[in-house]
Structures are given as structure tokens and as C-alpha cells.
Amino acid sequence: MFDWALMYDNVPRLLSAVPLTLGISASCLALGLLLAVPLAFARIGHVAWLRWGANGYILFFRGTPALVQIFLIYYGAGQFDWVRSSPLWEILREPLWCVVIALGLNSAAYTGKMLSGAIAAVPRGMVEAAEALGLSRWRTLRLVVLPLAIRTALPAYGNEVILTLKASSLACTITLLEVTGTARVLVSRTYAPYEIFILAGAIYLALAFILTRGFTWLERRLLTDIAVKPSRGLSALADAGR
């Protein structure tokens, strides 16, 4: 019934797609993090139009499926002649770039919301103490607020990393052959959906396990001297899944 030999034979093929899956995930996370910082400050800042903009951005990207966002960029960009004739087209006609941009913008919304919450959770006293010591605004931010906020956000960010890893599977809908895409091609060739898809699932599971372990290690290292451990109860589960 279950063809173990076929499964074994396809291990190298699926493993060869792992670098692309990891590459897409890492690029999306990097782009997401880069945009999340200004987004978080815009969201909690005092400039009304920046706040509205950031909230609107987060509302849109969290309120619509990532698949729509990918299609909007990959298929949507070609609708406009000015895009087609601009140098931007070199980027927007590449499925890889489109996935990275779409999922990166998506990740930025989630990370930005998470980060703004963590910044708001930094005790007022810490900031006031830094100000009383005569630290400039920039130094208060860099030396006091951000390090504390990053620690608070870390457990939730670990979750975001796993979610992005899983979301990278959407790349297969626009022809990219990462792990899920490769699995689909192999299934159409072998007609053995169980063997191949379960194998692909095991690969994702292993990657997620390694990443989770890494984050637990990082948390333990960074949270050694902090009194209040961020709660991991229901609130941590609230954003699970996408």
C-alpha cells in the first residue's frame, strides 16, 4: 500500500528544494523586519496621518489572504503600461521577487503590529529614567526601548518565523519550485500523493522544529536578567496561523 522505496527515492529531490524554501522565507522575514520598525513607530507616534497610514496598511495586509496579495503583485502589476515600460518591470515579472515582496509586505504588517505592542509595553519608568540621565531621544530608543521591546516581542516573533516558513509554500502557486511546488510536480509524475506530500510535510516539520529550538535557545539567552517573562498563554496563540 505505502511505497517506502518510492518515498526514499524522492528524498533527495525534495531536499534539493529546501534552500529555495529557506531563501524565500529568510528574504521575506528580512524585508518584513526592515519595514516593521518604521511601521511600529508610525503606529504609536504622535503624527496622526502616519498613524492612520500605518493602521490602514496593517488592516489591509492582515485582513486579506496572502494569496490575493501575491496575485495582486504578480498578475496585477502587468495591467499597467507604465509599469511594463519602467525598469521596475525587470523585478515585477519575476515570480521569485513578487513572492518575496508580497510575503515581505505581509510579514511587515504582522511584525509591525507585534513590535508596536512590545514598544508600548516598555515601562514608562525606564524611559523616564533614561531621560533623567540625560540620554538623547535616539539613544533612549536604541539603548533602552528597543532592547526591551525586542525581548518582549521575541516569543511572538518566533511564531511569525514559523508562519512565514509555512506561507512560503504559496510560492508554488506562481510556478516556483520550492518544497511544496516540487512535491506537486513529483506527485503528478509518480501518482503517489501520500508518500510525497507526507515526506514534504516531514521536511517542513523538521525545519519548524529546528527554528523553534533556535528561538527557545535565543529567548533563554536574552531573557536571563529580565524580571517579567512575557506571557505565553492564550495571547500567544491569538495570532497563530494565517
Added chain:
Amino acid sequence: MPDLQGFGAQMLEGAAMTLGIAVMSLLFGVAFGLFGAAAKLYGARPLRILADAYTTVVRGVPDLLIIFLIYFGGTVTLSKILDRQIEVSAFASGVVALSIVFGAYATEIFRGAIQSLPRGTIEAAQALGIVPHRVFTQVVLPQAWRLALPALGNQWVILLKQTSLVSIVGLEELMRKSAIAAGSTRQPFTIYLAAACLYLVFTMLSTVTLEYAEHRANRSLRST
């Protein structure tokens, strides 16, 4: 909604299908979640291990992969059983896959909610000699429900968005209808933006409704 070259009605039809598959998956998913949480909290050891494996595997694997597994796997299995080439319905496999996914998250949500209940009410019920399954349905669940509602609502919003993945195996919901419209009209940006707006309406309406539901669910806890 603007006409979108005549495809507006088609897309609304797809949106109805999106809601349909989401509601069906929600119902089955909540059931899975309740069974999963009960298995994790009160089950015998093998049952507990099974429930742990369920939530760990499902939460670590892309939803799209689970949809593919159910759809293509179901097709192969059914063809073998019936001894002829058969294709399973995208709707049915979509509901099965999304319920399995929702159930895994719901299991953790219910488990967390039940675990955070005060022991006193449960002990009181036991002291009154109420049989265990009635303690669960009449004492534990009504209280846990209230605690689980916010996280469950969040998961519903995620489910609404996940339904778009079933379009990949051909279900004619909002996303699939949009893809057809995008191809015919040659205005993919306009079409997909309209689709995004429809999803946004659904998720925002859900969020507002959930806030109201939470408000209502907690009415007995507020002093008026």
C-alpha cells in the same frame, strides 16, 4: 459593487461559496477542537499522544500542503476503492482539510481555556455528585467558551483567509472566480483588488461582530 465588466456578479457568487466553505469548516473544526482538547486533558495516554501528534504536525505544516494531501490523496484512494478514475470534490476536500487545520488550533485554544478555569466550580460540581460528562458540558464548557471566544474569533478570521487556498485545487470560490475574471478582462489588478476588498469586508465584519459577542459573553461579569 462596480460591474467589473460583468464579472461582479460572478465574484459575489464566489464570495458566497467562500463563506459557505468557511462556515462548514468552522463547525467541523470546533468539533475537532473540543474532541482534541478533551483527549489532551482527560484522555488515556495513547489518546493524549495522538492528540499531541495531531496538533504538532498540523501546526508545523503549510495549510496548502494539507489541502493537496487531502485532495490528491482522496482522489487516489477513492479511485482505488471504486476501481475507476474519480475526482473528489474540491469543496469536500477543502472542508476536510480546513477543518483539520482549524481543529488543531482550536484544540490548543480550548485546552488553554479549560486549564485556566478556577478549580472551585469543577470541584463543587464533582462534590454534588454530577457525572463527569455533565460536569464537562454544563460546568466546564460554558465557562471555557467565554475564555476561548477571542482566540477562536481570531482563528475564524484566519480561516476566512485560508479558504482562498482551496481555489488552487479548483473550488470556484472568490479567488478562483477572480482568477477567471482577471484572465478574461485583462485587468488583473482591478479584479484582485476588488477581491481583496471583499475579503476585507468579511474579516472586518467578523472582527466587529466578535467584539460585540465578547462584550455580550462577559455581561454577567460586569457590574452594571
